[in-house]
Amino acid sequence: MKHTDLLNIAHTFGSPTYVYDAQKITSQYERLTKAFQNVTNLKLHYAVKALSNLSILKLMKSLGAGLDTVSIQEVQLGLAAGFDPNEIMYTPNGVSLEEIEKAAQLGVKINIDNLSILEQFGSKHPTIPVCIRINPHVMAGGNHNISVGHIDSKFGISIHQIPHVLRIVELTDMHINGIHMHTGSDILDIDVFLYASEILFNTAKNFKELDFIDFGSGFKVPYKKDDIQTNVEELGEKLTTRFNEFCQEYGKELSLNFEPGKFLVSESGTFLAEVNVVKQTTSTVFAGIDSGFNHLIRPMLYNSYHHIENISNPEGRERYYSVVGYICETDTFGNNRRISEIREGDILKFNNAGAYCFSMASNYNSRYRPAEVLWYNEEAHLIRKRETFDDILKNQVEITISSPKKEETVLKEV
Numbered sequence: 001m002k003h004t005d006l007l008n009i010a011h012t013f014g015s016p017t018y019v020y021d022a023q024k025i026t027s028q029y030e031r032l033t034k035a036f037q038n039v040t041n042l043k044l045h046y047a048v049k050a051l052s053n054l055s056i057l058k059l060m061k062s063l064g065a066g067l068d069t070v071s072i073q074e075v076q077l078g079l080a081a082g083f084d085p086n087e088i089m090y091t092p093n094g095v096s097l098e099e100i101e102k103a104a105q106l107g108v109k110i111n112i113d114n115l116s117i118l119e120q121f122g123s124k125h126p127t128i129p130v131c132i133r134i135n136p137h138v139m140a141g142g143n144h145n146i147s148v149g150h151i152d153s154k155f156g157i158s159i160h161q162i163p164h165v166l167r168i169v170e171l172t173d174m175h176i177n178g179i180h181m182h183t184g185s186d187i188l189d190i191d192v193f194l195y196a197s198e199i200l201f202n203t204a205k206n207f208k209e210l211d212f213i214d215f216g217s218g219f220k221v222p223y224k225k226d227d228i229q230t231n232v233e234e235l236g237e238k239l240t241t242r243f244n245e246f247c248q249e250y251g252k253e254l255s256l257n258f259e260p261g262k263f264l265v266s267e268s269g270t271f272l273a274e275v276n277v278v279k280q281t282t283s284t285v286f287a288g289i290d291s292g293f294n295h296l297i298r299p300m301l302y303n304s305y306h307h308i309e310n311i312s313n314p315e316g317r318e319r320y321y322s323v324v325g326y327i328c329e330t331d332t333f334g335n336n337r338r339i340s341e342i343r344e345g346d347i348l349k350f351n352n353a354g355a356y357c358f359s360m361a362s363n364y365n366s367r368y369r370p371a372e373v374l375w376y377n378e379e380a381h382l383i384r385k386r387e388t389f390d391d392i393l394k395n396q397v398e399i400t401i402s403s404p405k406k407e408e409t410v411l412k413e414v
């Protein structure tokens with residue numbers, strides 16, 4: 001997208017605003033499917049939690065994706081966006097049996113990640129097939145907070161507990177239709193990923209009624225120029241070979257599934273915010289914007305990098321800035337960033353704002369959550385209105401509060 005398009009959007013829809021480029025989402029989808037073109041049955045389930053706007057879900061549907069969901073509300077969103085229930089995978093962690101039963105009632109694919117629920121669900125609903133989420137105990141991701149496949153992780157059923165899984169399956173006569181892993185974000189070492197995949201293949205051999213193997217996600221995307229990223233083409237080549245070999249051995253053409261979130265939407269997203277104040281202190285120059293970690297929490301939450309540009313003055317002389325938000329706590333988007341000269345009123349552009357940005361936004365400091373715009377067919381479409389004061393008040397229930405009685409105070413003093 002051109003800077004002028006973004007400036008027009010900021011002008012038309014106000015600030016701060018999230019903008020998503022449909023073309024980038026499409027090209028990422030195509031890049032991943034191309035990397036696995038030699039797999040007969042490839043299925044990409046878009047991880048809704050990354051960015052859950054209905055129009056984004058519809059775009060995913062138009063591309064041929066299914067959905068990966070982690071809450072019953074995400075399941076409902078998927079259905080509202082027009083997905084067929086069997087296109088939706090439900091992969092919760094730590095939810096109640098009731099919620100899983102509700103998802104099963106809605107007809108979506110169920111993925112279970114602990115023995116307690118597996119045993120209960122299998123006993124009550126032996127005819128409903130389920131997938132099991134395995135923890136291969138491989139540390140594939142970079143950041144500990146977003147790496148979920150290691151030994152201390154709360155996710156998945158340990159590979160050391162497969163004998164117990166098999167006993168539950170036999171005793172309840174339930175059906176296992178898939179094996180799943182999701183080792184976390186930022187996979188850089190393809191060999192580590194392939195190693196975890198071998199563990200998955202070994203586990204899969206124990207189950208005779210599989211339809212699919214789901215390798216989760218965690219593809220790393222670039223955050224700056226020349227940044228490292230998952231080489232999905234190399235992964236595609238290597239995993240395809242191993243997967244096709246496995247299907248031969250297994251005696252059935254299984255489906256190979258992935259659940260990309262960040263890979264599909266991170267780079268499509270841009271966050272636009274206006275500079276309220278430029279403040280020179282004794283040690284630095286702050287650019288304070290009309291937003292904060294209530295709208296984009298990733299830098300404060302896990303120190304993520306979002307490249308920042310001044311699109312109002314792209315040719316200006318570059319200076320060092322700390323870009324900060326208006327929240328009354330430490331609220332930093334980036335320190336010591338070289339940005340073309342910032343003037344009050346300029347619009348700053350934050351990159352990689354598609355995944356886990358709007359979906360993590362809150363009303364902290366009683367601020368409105370931003371508007372969302374989809375750039376689709378060379379046109380800007382508003383896909384979520386900015387909130388208003390009514391949204392802040394909406395669910396609050398006012399009760400009558402009266403001042404403490406004056407007499408009592410007087411009596412105490414006497």
Ligand SMILES: *Cc1c(COP(=O)(O)O)cnc(C)c1O
Nearest residue numbers: 047182185217218259260261262
């Ligand atoms: C969050 C999540 C994903 C998506 O991860 P990305 O790193 O955004 O691709 C996939 N599967 C499950 C089970 C998840 O919880």
